[in-house]
Amino acid sequence: MKHASKLIRQHILALLADGQFHSGEVIAQEVGLSRTAVAGHISQLADWGLDVFKVKGKGYRLNRSFTLLNADKIKKYVRKSQLAVIDVAPVLESTNTEVKKRIANNRDELANGDTVLAEIQTAGRGRHGRTWLAPVGGSLTFSMYWSFPDGYQSMAGLSLLVGVAICDALQKIGVNDAQVKWPNDIYLGNKKLAGILIEVEGQIGATAHCVIGVGLNVHVPVDEYDVGQPHTDLSAALNSETDRNRLAAKIIESLWDHLDGFAHSGFGKYVAIWESLDLFADKKIVLQMGEKRFCGIDRGVDASGALLVETEDGITRFHGGEVSLRGY
Known part of the structure; x- marks a missing residue:
């Protein structure tokens, strides 16, 4: 039943993503449910951050259209070769939690660089247990797996390295003035653009199984969303709509590249780069x-x-x- 509900909500999300009106009756026919059941699913999506409104006689419509994340499109944009899986889920509790589940259940099958992206996070987290909620279609939220056979000590400086990798990727799409705030935030014009949350599974002295979580504002208008601190987004920086699939590919590719170097050489060779970006x-x-x-x-x-x-x-x-x- 739970899986069926996910598929139904994914279908509804795909229908509404064009930003046009869709009547409850047509949606009900598309997903094979009653209009009442459809209303319930849309209500749940709205609780999770979908900006949807209803007009009598017209149906449901999103505040703005957006392109859904698509694993095949992301893979097409990635040029670097890596034995890694890229998955997109319509709804997850949290991408970090999902990767941690995979570590617990089948860590032997995971490869460095495996990435899970989510369109909706129902229980996203920031540092110190803070809640991290993002507007549906307006953010890029994902988590990447990486293992460090030499354990915790070989991960020193990892969150800073991830910040460098993200800034490098942003430069490739025309955002040249992103900066890093120690230890794990990305800023643009003195306002927060992205956050990093790193979690580690494993015993001291054994391989460290690392989860690198990233949340980046793509379209989060300041006048519409209060995230508890001054924030900005890529649409404001670029004055245009950002292709989230292409953006995801650029960041994933940059992380693969920089994490390979970090795993071999440590953070030392990145110190000067990080300092040049220091807010x-x-x-x-x-x-x-x-x-x-x-x-x-x-x-x-x-x-x-x-x-x-x-x-x-x-x-x-x-x-x-x-x-x-x-x-x-």
Whole structure:
């Protein structure tokens, strides 16, 4: 029953994606259900972030049309050869959770670079357990698998490396001024464009099975969505509609390329690149770690990915915390 509901919602989503009106009666005929059942499915999609409205006598329509994510199209745009699977799901609890399930159930069948994208996330997460919700069709949300046989210590600086890879991909589509905010955010014009959430499965001393989650704003108008902090999107930066399938291919390809290099050489060779993209380079910052608060000047990062902060006592290295310019 659960699988059948997913297929029905996927069908309804595909019908509505053109941005035109579709009567409840026609949708009901298409999916083989009653109009009441269709209304229930659309209500659930709306609860998950689908911007749909109903007009009496006309039916249902989305606020804006969008092109659905399509695994075959993404693969067509990817030029780099990699033994990896690219899957697109219409609805998932969270792409990170999905990849973690695959690690638990069949990790031997996973390959580095395997990627799962979702059109809708019903329980997306950000750092520190925050909820991360995105408008349907207006974001790019995906998770990638990568294993590190040498364990946790070989992953030092990984979230920073992912930021470098995303900025590299964005440059290839004409966004040249994206910056990184330590340790795992992408900013554009001092506003958040994308976030990174890395989770690791595995025992200390054994292979680290890594899940790299990315959420990027493609069409998230500031006047329509409040995400709890200043944000921007690619449509505002490019003044045009972004092909999410082509964008996904560029980012996935860039991650494959940079992760290969990172796995062989570590973060050291990427330090200078990251620092050239640093949003707070040489600025006075505040670092909040739980109840503790540290003030100083951002002096970049080291080969382990630690933030270097210049204080009255000299350079201090930090491996965790929230960085801001506020209140200093």
